[in-house]
Amino acid sequence: MGGRRGSRTQRKHFKQSRENVWKRPKTESSSDPNNPAWQPFATQNPSFDEYYKEQRIVSPEEWDAFMEMLRKPLPAAFRINATSQFCEDIRSQLANDFMKSLQAEAIEGGDLEPIKPLPWYPDNLAWQSNFSRMQLRKNQTLERFHEFLKLETEIGNISRQEAVSMVPPLFLDVRPDHFVLDVCAAPGSKTFQLLEIIYHSAKGRFLPDGMVLANDLDVQRCNLLIHQTKRMCTANLIVTNHEGQHFPGCRSHKNISNGSETTNNLEQSITQLLFDRVLCDVPCSGDGTLRKAPDIWRKWNGGMGNGLHCLQIHIAMRGLSLLKVGGRMVYSTCSMNPVENEAVVAEILRRCGGSVELVDVSNELPQLIRRPGLTKWKVRDKGVWLPSYKDARKLQRNGIVPSMFPSGKNYADLTNNNQKSENGESVNAEDVVQPDDTISSIDDLEEEVSDLPLQRCMRIVPHDQNTGAFFIAVLHKVSHLPAIPDKSATSQGKLSTRSELYENLSDQATEEINGLEVSSVDGADEKILEVASKAEENISEMALEAADEKISEETSEVDEKISEVALEADLVDDEPAGGAPESNSSEAADKKTDSAKTGEKRKLQIQSKWKGVDPVLFFQDETIINSIKTFYGIDESFPFTGHLVTRNKDANHVKRIYYVSKSVKDVLDLNFRVGQQLKITSVGLKMFERQSSREGSSAPCSFRISSEGLPVILPYITKQILYASPADFKHLLQYKSIKFADFVDADFGQKAADLMLGCCVIVLREDHVQADALAIAIGCWKGRSSLSVMVTAMDCQELLERLSARMETEKNGTLAPESLGVLDKKQDMSGENGTTLEDHNVEAMKIQDTNASE
Numbered sequence: 001m002g003g004r005r006g007s008r009t010q011r012k013h014f015k016q017s018r019e020n021v022w023k024r025p026k027t028e029s030s031s032d033p034n035n036p037a038w039q040p041f042a043t044q045n046p047s048f049d050e051y052y053k054e055q056r057i058v059s060p061e062e063w064d065a066f067m068e069m070l071r072k073p074l075p076a077a078f079r080i081n082a083t084s085q086f087c088e089d090i091r092s093q094l095a096n097d098f099m100k101s102l103q104a105e106a107i108e109g110g111d112l113e114p115i116k117p118l119p120w121y122p123d124n125l126a127w128q129s130n131f132s133r134m135q136l137r138k139n140q141t142l143e144r145f146h147e148f149l150k151l152e153t154e155i156g157n158i159s160r161q162e163a164v165s166m167v168p169p170l171f172l173d174v175r176p177d178h179f180v181l182d183v184c185a186a187p188g189s190k191t192f193q194l195l196e197i198i199y200h201s202a203k204g205r206f207l208p209d210g211m212v213l214a215n216d217l218d219v220q221r222c223n224l225l226i227h228q229t230k231r232m233c234t235a236n237l238i239v240t241n242h243e244g245q246h247f248p249g250c251r252s253h254k255n256i257s258n259g260s261e262t263t264n265n266l267e268q269s270i271t272q273l274l275f276d277r278v279l280c281d282v283p284c285s286g287d288g289t290l291r292k293a294p295d296i297w298r299k300w301n302g303g304m305g306n307g308l309h310c311l312q313i314h315i316a317m318r319g320l321s322l323l324k325v326g327g328r329m330v331y332s333t334c335s336m337n338p339v340e341n342e343a344v345v346a347e348i349l350r351r352c353g354g355s356v357e358l359v360d361v362s363n364e365l366p367q368l369i370r371r372p373g374l375t376k377w378k379v380r381d382k383g384v385w386l387p388s389y390k391d392a393r394k395l396q397r398n399g400i401v402p403s404m405f406p407s408g409k410n411y412a413d414l415t416n417n418n419q420k421s422e423n424g425e426s427v428n429a430e431d432v433v434q435p436d437d438t439i440s441s442i443d444d445l446e447e448e449v450s451d452l453p454l455q456r457c458m459r460i461v462p463h464d465q466n467t468g469a470f471f472i473a474v475l476h477k478v479s480h481l482p483a484i485p486d487k488s489a490t491s492q493g494k495l496s497t498r499s500e501l502y503e504n505l506s507d508q509a510t511e512e513i514n515g516l517e518v519s520s521v522d523g524a525d526e527k528i529l530e531v532a533s534k535a536e537e538n539i540s541e542m543a544l545e546a547a548d549e550k551i552s553e554e555t556s557e558v559d560e561k562i563s564e565v566a567l568e569a570d571l572v573d574d575e576p577a578g579g580a581p582e583s584n585s586s587e588a589a590d591k592k593t594d595s596a597k598t599g600e601k602r603k604l605q606i607q608s609k610w611k612g613v614d615p616v617l618f619f620q621d622e623t624i625i626n627s628i629k630t631f632y633g634i635d636e637s638f639p640f641t642g643h644l645v646t647r648n649k650d651a652n653h654v655k656r657i658y659y660v661s662k663s664v665k666d667v668l669d670l671n672f673r674v675g676q677q678l679k680i681t682s683v684g685l686k687m688f689e690r691q692s693s694r695e696g697s698s699a700p701c702s703f704r705i706s707s708e709g710l711p712v713i714l715p716y717i718t719k720q721i722l723y724a725s726p727a728d729f730k731h732l733l734q735y736k737s738i739k740f741a742d743f744v745d746a747d748f749g750q751k752a753a754d755l756m757l758g759c760c761v762i763v764l765r766e767d768h769v770q771a772d773a774l775a776i777a778i779g780c781w782k783g784r785s786s787l788s789v790m791v792t793a794m795d796c797q798e799l800l801e802r803l804s805a806r807m808e809t810e811k812n813g814t815l816a817p818e819s820l821g822v823l824d825k826k827q828d829m830s831g832e833n834g835t836t837l838e839d840h841n842v843e844a845m846k847i848q849d850t851n852a853s854e
């Protein structure tokens, strides 16, 4: 079953592409070679050649090899889900079965290695196949491999992900207790990987201490991410929907114990949302994915990166301000453009003035071939090369800012001999050209070279190891960020008026760029106005950081008020959440007005209620909680109180109860205290679902355990749980519903008959005395005369095959699939009993248990 026992949800709506869905939509004619209108993609673009030759991203001698590789299709890469209970089976199937059986085909086709583990990925968990899609369909051996890839992806045991895209999470050095922020997370490949790393290093513990907060600006992509990560079955994930550059700080100035709000636990809760690790996989022009998305050849132009540079800096700066001192942040793009890469890293280093270091990670992942970051590059704008910012000024290129250049210098400061920025404030010493730097004539200046250690950045180029291209920089926060004024678009580029900014950005807003649709007029307007107003107000990320970190008593009080007011305002038109008191609406409104004056910036983030987003509420209905505990005999040691949440305001009609880890619970507690600054689109692991069938409502407990939640609670269940022999377990998977009298093990049949009506858990009896979290177990329905599985047909098939394969491998002789009467897959799935109870409804329940209405 997928992921950590797998989410059994239908994935058909999300099939198009998990990794790449945020990219440009393919036109019908461009994607289907069988369509008569289909034309092969042009795989050249003269401006691309000119741009990158000039940037010298590879040496002139390598240019042809680089271009040749860019024109070849990208080999398929995938990762085995390290937390899947079949991880080892799959790894061994790849190494022992497919590697050998595919070898002959590969040699025939001229490839030496058909599939191979990526040497730099730990534990042989990531693989690359050298077959193209067409080849995979060619013959039976390949088709079998193709089917394997499809099924295991569907189940969640493997994830298709571009090899280079797997690199950034590996450099984050994530540990099981870390709080990790994934700022631009959708569609979630790296979030999934981060969670895997947390779980894997937590050594099988189903509730690690850490958590991942995955954020994305685009709500639809957030939904894709939620779907994708469902397969992880994790209680340690929060998904939010914010602009990364304005991600809320959630600073609470009350040091409240957890217990005062939701529990009696006296542990101190967190008072600010800070992270041990931050991943900024920012929106970019994406030309590193040319091999996978060849339509980029046609769309590519030299200005694409310029339009994203400032946003990338803002997102990265916000990421750094949310990072704990001592923490690590990875900045990455799938672009080859230095303006989106080294220039951004250089600018954040300058802004952080020594509080952030670029880490030399040359000793980490030594088998990954990478090249050092560039220290010199040029900027191209509207077909003209600009070696330094002075050229941009000369040519009045308003869209170009000093930080795009290697030196980051604003020559206006030089020529004006002025140590003040344009808004009159002192600028960061590192940005000012010092006297001994003075250039006698700025016309002398040709090519700029950065004096920052940008060679520590990593560039992955396609022809080094047959991949896409990627850029990665690893940053370490050594101390609090300095409080310095913003020197973003306005002060740097003399873009002092809204109209200038508008014009500048409109020029750039011509392309649909990865993850950021700047082509739409509305979208562009919104972005432009936002940047313009930001520039006018001179509100910087640094100022926010300063406010966060060097907060005075006074501001602290103000913030607290804002939070309280926001919370109260929330409560006026909503029901109390988390046991917080109700408030008087006019008072709240007054307070809100006062606070609004003092906290204009923050007000934007603290909306009293997030429109269109279900509230997150702690579930505290003791009657229901106790009925669940009693029915399933849940051991007292299972942390229940304060860990259950719902998204339904109507306590009487709660359909799903989600479980959250301690780390997520702490963040939710904090979020309530700060007036729900986080716009949470998804949180928690679906643990219990209300039975709505006729039989279900007559069962003693109206909630069943969901498939996703089962692994977490399994070790704590003492009632409604049975251990089936391999033969009976397989029969259940095969026939889906079995009468008590028909079980091979009559004793088991009798025990099943003795269970209470309703949901129960059947564990595969191995050597376990007691089920542990890694045991193979399925949710079933105990009807009046039979037991029915509550698992999707696809998951049943996967489980059956995996169990059969395991048993064959173990060669214990007695449990060969044939001897267990395992039916042919097709026969099995097409039968009436193929209907399963996943996503149960009344009808499904009736069909499954044919005797239910007796």
Ligand SMILES: C[S@@+](CC[C@H](N)C(=O)[O-])C[C@H]1O[C@@H](n2cnc3c(N)ncnc32)[C@H](O)[C@@H]1O
Pocket (backbone or CB within 6 Å): 019, 022, 165, 183, 184, 185, 186, 187, 188, 189, 190, 191, 215, 216, 217, 218, 221, 242, 243, 244, 245, 281, 282, 283, 284, 315, 514, 515, 516
């Ligand atoms: C390169 S993709 C991220 C890919 C993702 N990390 C993964 O591995 O699956 C960039 C993402 O940034 C999002 N995005 C664009 N602008 C953003 C912003 N201002 N704040 C946060 N996310 C943003 C896009 O919606 C897109 O999903």
